[in-house]
Amino acid sequence: MSEPIVVGIDGSEESDHALQWAAAEAALRERPLHIVHTLESWPYKAPLFKPAESTERMTRAGHRLLTAARERVLERRPALEVTTALVAEETSQALRDQSDKAFELVLGSRGRGGFAGMLLGSTSLRMAARPTVPVVIVRGDTGDRGEIVVGIDLLRDSGAVLDYALEAAALHDARLRVVHAWQTFGTLIEAGYAVDAEQIELDLRAQTIDAYKPLRTEYPRVDVVDEIIMEHPVTALSNASRNARLLVVGAHQRHWSAPRLGSIAHGAIHHARCPVAVIPST
Template identity: 35%
Template structure:
């Protein structure tokens, strides 16, 4: 049985072309096919697919889309020689088309900022919606993927974090990279510059709380370490505010992995504030893994 494809959404923008290169490399690492998708709402354009009777014969929308896809596939093959790639134009809005594609994909890859057919592909809209609702992990690419540095995973210390850690170990293994498992502990709130004393200050026993946090982190990683002995793990417990700490840690990473809240609470809040902040401000591509996904 062939592995499920890696799907990338394209629109011709520099961000989308960077996503194509990243997706091609991901597909090659997985031995999977690359599926290049462009979503287009033909009826809303009120133009025929072919050229205008008053214009050049090759000046139609269809030719433009075909050129866009051909350029994307060419970019993919240059980035990952030997990868098998196909392409498709899907009628519909970008977010709807990509969410449907995610049901049969093992990974979705999108750029952080789009144009044209993916005009809504800006952080805070399509990419955020897809990260929260995709039926497979999503990588949001900023510029080019880095080929060095560790994979960084945010460990929240909850049962829902297991799928996030599983995916981070798999990515580190595929890339031959170290894994930095970062747990940010000891803060009451991430809002504002002023807050009550943190847990360590209140307890008066910082060493004990630090030891407890390190033990919980080791327990969260233990089974995964046995499954992936080839991955060198750096487990770190850091006191600080979660969002700025993770964003700063992403500077030296080639990929940051974060999770969502799953199906609890309001569906519009599936992507928590920490994950949204990392998506907006991380210094490397970000992989978002829904907590309720059954990863293969």
């Protein structure tokens, strides 16, 4: 069986959007869909604080939620292979375990119930901060039109990020916009340095083309455009996401303390107008 697409649900409107996005993605990629709902694990570990009938009620409600979600998916996509899992465990750990061998993990931008912490800055951000597989956070416009936008950092290896973005563009028959934003330009001008803006842009564009050129032979039919923007990367990506169906960024974790999402990916998740795919660092 091919690697599944895993989606976490909790019954909220946001998680339902994530479910529908994940189902469409699974059908397009011809992969199984695995739907996960978590229950707070502490009632099972501390029965003195939670009556047995309460935990049983939570379990029944969780099973009903999963059954209804599976039925909604199969109603629209009867040929899709769909499995479910109800897990009594801390949410982040449950999602990590369930998606360990997945193709990607899909989450809503915020949630409730078993995903009570799934606000931006909580579960979704924790999963994106230390991804072992691509993590897609579904927010904004989830329509099936528009281009794929990928933001790249020329100081890092962007191979995995570009490969995911090119494959997505090929699958969706969409144009790929490769964006590199360079804020230092404005800083140098403000500091009084003489700057050859035209030459800097030419150099950055050449480096951007060199970054994705090795992958073009694998996706010859994808229409690729590159864009060099002299402004903050988060602003540039947020603006580009207005006309996009998907924004792709790298996780670029910081390793000197607890795992934290890189500032660009963090900002993109907060401000994007479309779903955001965060790709693990290589």
